[in-house]
Amino acid sequence: MAKVSETPLLSPELLAQLERLELVTRKIFRGRMKGERRSKHKGQSVEFADFRNYVPGDDLRLLDWNLYARLDKLIIKLFLEEEDLHFYTLIDASMSMDFGSPTKLEYAKQLAAALGFVGLIRADRVRIETLAQGPGERSPILRGRQSVWRMLQHVESIQSGETISLAEGVKNFCLRNAGRGVVVFISDLMDKEGYETALKYFVSHQVDCFVIHVLSQEELEPEVKGDLKLVDCEDQDVAEITVSVPLLNRYQKTLDSFVKGAQDFCSRRGIHYLMANNQLPVEELVASHLRRRGLVR
C-alpha cells in the first residue's frame, strides 16, 4: 500500500532549523572514515595529542624531525584523529504504526528524516532501517550533504505492514550493523511479547541508544463510546469493551504505567527515552525535546 504523504518529510523551515544542529553522543566511537568528530584514534588533524617512540612500521611522515635533530631519537608526533559518527535510525514500520493523524509511521519517518539530515550535514554516516529488514538486507549508508535527496527517497519508500516482533527486528538490526554509534529507535513499543528483550539487544550491542516512543492521540486519549469490539490490526486479536468512565480511567492508568514502565526500563539501562505524541510537531520535538535529551546540539 503505497502511501504518499502530502506533506514533504522535511519542510524548508525545518531544514533551516536543522542545519544549525549536530548529533551528539556521550560515547566516542570508532568511525570508519574521516569525519568531523574527535576519535579515540590518533590521526591526522591539526590538534596535537602526544608523542611516542617510533617503532618500525610507523609512517615516517609522522616523525618529528625537529626532535630527532635535537635529541637524535625517533619520536612520532601524534595528532588527534577526527572521524565520522555512525548514526542509525531504526523505524518500527509495523501495522500498529499506521494509525493516527498523522500516522505514527509518518511521524517516525519525519523524525528519522530530520535526524538523518542533521547527521548528513555533519558528515556522519547515516543509515535508516526498518525492523523487518533481514540480516542480509542493508540500507545504504549515506554520507554528506549531497546524499540528502537519497535519504529522503529512502525514507519515503518505507511502508507499514511489517509483521515482525520487536525483539526479532532489533536482533536482526544488531546483526546487520556491527559498527557502533548512535541508534535512534522509533516505535510505539506495542508488542504483546514486550519490548524489554528488544531493548536489551541495544544495551548489549553497546550503542548509544535513543528510544523515541511514538503514541498517537487516539491511544493517549481514546474517544470511543458504546459497546465495542476492538480488533487488533496486527494479529486480529479481539477485546470486547463497554466504554464507561471507570473503564476509561482504568485505561488512562494502564497507559500511564506502560509509559512509566518503559521510561524506567530505559533509564535503568542507560537508554535515552522520549515519549512523543504524534500531535507534537517534529520541529518542536527535535529542537526542544531531543535537544534537552542531548541527542542533538
Next chain:
Amino acid sequence: MGMIPPAIFALYFLKLKRQPLEVPSTYLWHRVIEDLHVNSLWQRLRKSLLLLLQLLVIALVILALLRPGWQGQSLEGRRFIFLIDNSASMSATDTKTGITRLEDAKSRVAALIDQFELGMSAMIISFAEQPNVVQEFTNNRRLLREALERIEPSAGLTDLTGALELADGFANPGRVTVDDAAGEFEVTEQQDVELYVFSDGKFRGVEGFSLGNLQPLFLPIGTFEAQNLAITALNTRRGEERPEHQQAFIQVANFSDQTQTAIVELYLNERLLDAARLEVAADSTSSTTFNLGVEVEGILRAKLDIPSDFGDRLSIDNEAYAIVESRRDARVLLVTPGNMALESALSTERAKRLAKVEKVSPEVLQKDEFLKQSQEETYDLIIFDQCQPKTMPLANTVFVGRIPPTNEWTQGTKKEPVYGPQIIDWQRSHPLLNLLELGNVQIIDAQTVKPPLGGRVLIDSTKGPIFSIAPRGRYEDAVLSFEIVGTDEQGQRTYNTDWPRKYSFPSFWLNVLGYFSNTGGTSSLHNKPEKLVELRMNSQTEKFEVELPDGSRRELRIDTPGRLSFHETGQLGVYKVWEGGKLVKQFAVNLFDRAESDIRLRVRQEDEDGVKVVDSLSIGYVDVSAQSLSSPVRRELWKLLLVGALVVLVLEWYIYNRRVYI
C-alpha cells in the same frame, strides 16, 4: 406481561453485538480489561446498571398496567357542592383526635379541596337550622379554604331541606323547563354535580325533594359509641299545692348504653340554689323538681355536673337557662250574659294559675265605671261574649260571636250569617291555636269575619274566615265570629257549636289566657336556637338593643309597635332586651332537642360480624347510603408510575449516552 422482565434478562445475557473498531493494538485494552476483572462483582453490578434500569422501567410499567390504587377520598367529577352540617350535634368531640365533628368535617373537605384538579369548581354550604352559602362556586382553592375556616359551630338543629334546595338552585342555575305543546325542553345543559354531605345524620330524611343532577354522597361523621348526657327540659311553673311557690322542672336524658348518675346544679342569678343527684337509665330520661320559693326573679341556670369517667362528648347541652319572672296575675274580664262552657273553661286549675278572671254581665258595659276602667289599662284582656262595647277598651280583647265596633272590622264582615261552616284550616303555628285539633268541631251558624289590614285569619272555613286576629295599636283583637251559646228567637239558650265538648275547647282558652296575659308571655316559652323569637313589648319605642349571651349587642328597630322579632339566636343562653338603658325583657334560648343531643350515629343494622352500618340518608325517594367512614373512592396510581417510568427511561438514556456512572 410477566414474561417481559425474564426476556429482558435473557436479552441481556445474549452476546452483545458489538461494533467492531480497529485499533493499533489491543495490548493496553487487554490489560485494562484484566484489571477490571479483578474487582468484578461490583463492576458487574455497575455494568448492569442499565439492565437494572430497564427492569425498573418495565416493573413500573407493569405496575401501572395493574392499576394499583388505594382507598382514598378522591374527587370525581367537575362540580362539587360540600354541605357541611354545623348543627349542635356537630360540636361533639368524639373523633379520634378529639377535635369536634365539625372540625373533622372541615379537615376532610380541606383534604378534598387539596385534591382539586384543573377545571374543578366547588361551593360550600353550611347548614343547621338554616342553610348558609359560605362560598359560591369557585375554582379558587384559597377562597374555598378561607370559606371553610369561616364555618363556625352553631347550636342549631339540623334541617337539610333548605341546604338541598339551595344546592339545587346553585347546581342547576336556570334550570327551566319550557312547557311547550310539543313537550318539555330542558333549557340549560344538564350537568352533574357531586353533592357531598358531611353530617352526623341526626335528622330525619328529606321528603319531597328531587335530586335532579345532584349526585349525593353522604359522609357520616362521628361514632356509634359517643355518649352524652343532656338537659332536655327546664321549666318554671307554680307549685301544684302552693301556687304562690315557683318550681323549676328539670329533665335529664342519658344517651348512652349504661345507667349514669349526674348532679344537676341549679343557679339563680349565678348563685347556687340547689343541687340534686339524678340517676338516669340508659336511653331514658329522668327528671327532678326544685322549689324556688316565693317571689323569685332572675335568670335560672341549670348545670349538669357529669363524673369525669363518663365520656360526655357534647357539652353545649349540659347547661340550660330559664327566666323566672315575678308574676303579676293577669287580670281578665269576662263580659257575658251567661256561658257555662266558657266560664268553666276559664276557671280550671291551670287557668287560675295564669290569670285572675272576673266575670260581669253585659249591662256593666253601659256604666261609667267600666268606661273609666277600660281606658285605664286595668285589664289585660277583656272577653266579650255575645256583646260588644261602644268603644274599644285599652286592652286586648276577644270577641265571641260579635264583631268589634270599629270600621276596620265591620267593613269586612258580612251581615248575613252563614250556615254550617266546616273548618278546613287553622294556623297551628299561632300560639292561640297551638296544639289544637279543630277538624271535628261542628258549627251551626257563624259570620264570616275578614280581619282589617295587618290582621291574620286564624281559622278558615268552607264559608269563609271565622276566627281572625288583628293588632290595634299595642293591643290585639281576636274575633271568634260564631257564638258558643246563643239565644234563639224564643230567647232560649242554645248551643251553637259542639266545641265545648271537645278537648280543644279548654286548651284554646288556656292559650288565650297565656297569649294575652303578659305573664304568660313568650319569655317562658322554649326558644330554639336559630329560630325567630317574637316578643311582645309593652312600650311604643321603636329602638331596642338586644344583648346576646356572649355580651355583644345588636341594635334593633321594630316596624310594628309592640312586637319585637329577633332572629340572631344562634347562641344558647339568656338574651336581654334593653330599651334606652333599661332592661325590659329577657329570654332564654336552649337546645332541648333529643335528636341533637343523641349524638350516636344512627345504626341501620348490625351484620353477622357485629359491624355497625350507618343508616342511610333518605332524600326524596333516594336512599343515600353512608360512605364508609374514611374512604369513599379508589385512588389510582398509574399516572404517577408511568411518569416514574418515563423519568427512569430518560435517566437510562442519559447514562447510556453520557457513559456516566453514578
